[in-house]
Amino acid sequence: MIKRVHVLEDDEDIRYIIGVLLKDEGYELQLSSSFSDLKSKLKDSVPDLFILDVMIPDGNGTDICADLKNDIFTKQIPIIVMSADDKNKDKSLGAGADDYISKPFDIDHIVNRINKLLVK
Template sequence: MKKRIHILEDDKDIGYIIEFLLKDEGYDLQLSSSFKEMKKKLKDSIPDLFILDVMLPDGNGIEICHDLKNDMFTKHIPVIVMSANIRSKQMSEMAAPDDYISKPFDLDDIENRIKKLLA
């Protein structure tokens, strides 16, 4: 069965690049460009992994990660937080993500981190 990944990224170009890479690797993807959109999509299905951007139009990926890790229905799901802001890595540690990716990122690195978390 295909692993499902939910990508919360408001930058369409970055979302497209990640989507292209992961679909090519055989993952089933859900994409959201806002927290509101993500909440709506989670009502239909829960993914096997979350990738969350930090800076969003209606939320903060670090706070969303914290909420996911403290919810009994999602706390077991790996979360990758990604940001271009170097301070976000330090701030995200309190939210306990399973991994952190700095932008700009290496596509092979993202793929390897995802495989490791879903193994």
Template sequence: MGKKICLLEDDEGIREIIEMILTDEHYEVYGFSNVKDFMAFEDKGSQDLYLLDVRLPDGSGLMVCDDLKNNESTKSIPIMMMSAHASLNEMKHTCKAEEFIAKPFDIFDLLKKVDQQLSKRN
């Protein structure tokens, strides 16, 4: 398998599509629908990228982003935030994510941004 991507998205349809697309591109994807399950995942430090939704049923992706960036084992792993409601400007003021993608998004744009973030880590 390829690089590891952790996906936090509560919308089942969106999560399944993103997982399918990234898996087809040979990424190893770990999908979560809520903050509780994501935070219980013990392999966070070995991921190559985080893809986080902002609005979640049990918390905020912005809070998760902040937690990851303040943790020694995950702070250097790139984070892409996704939202239909927030903007890039809001992201820059609330968390230190490397990238933002607005929903609805173009699949090719998503893949391009994922590839860009992963290539920066090489």
């Protein structure tokens, strides 16, 4: 069964890179540039994994992570939080993130982390 990954990232270039990378690995993608966009897409389908950027226009990825982990429909879904500021690592993991990735990231490294969480 094909695994679906939802990427919340406001930077178009990073969204594109992650999208190409994950499609090449055989994942189905949902891409959002804002929290409101993510919430809208969750009404249609729930992913197998979330990748959340910390700094987005209408929210904070760490807070969104905590909200997802406290929601009965999404609490079991693994979450990877990404940030260019490593000060966000402890806060993200404390909010329930299953993993944390520093930007800029190594392409092979991010694929390995996703595969590990999804036990592909």
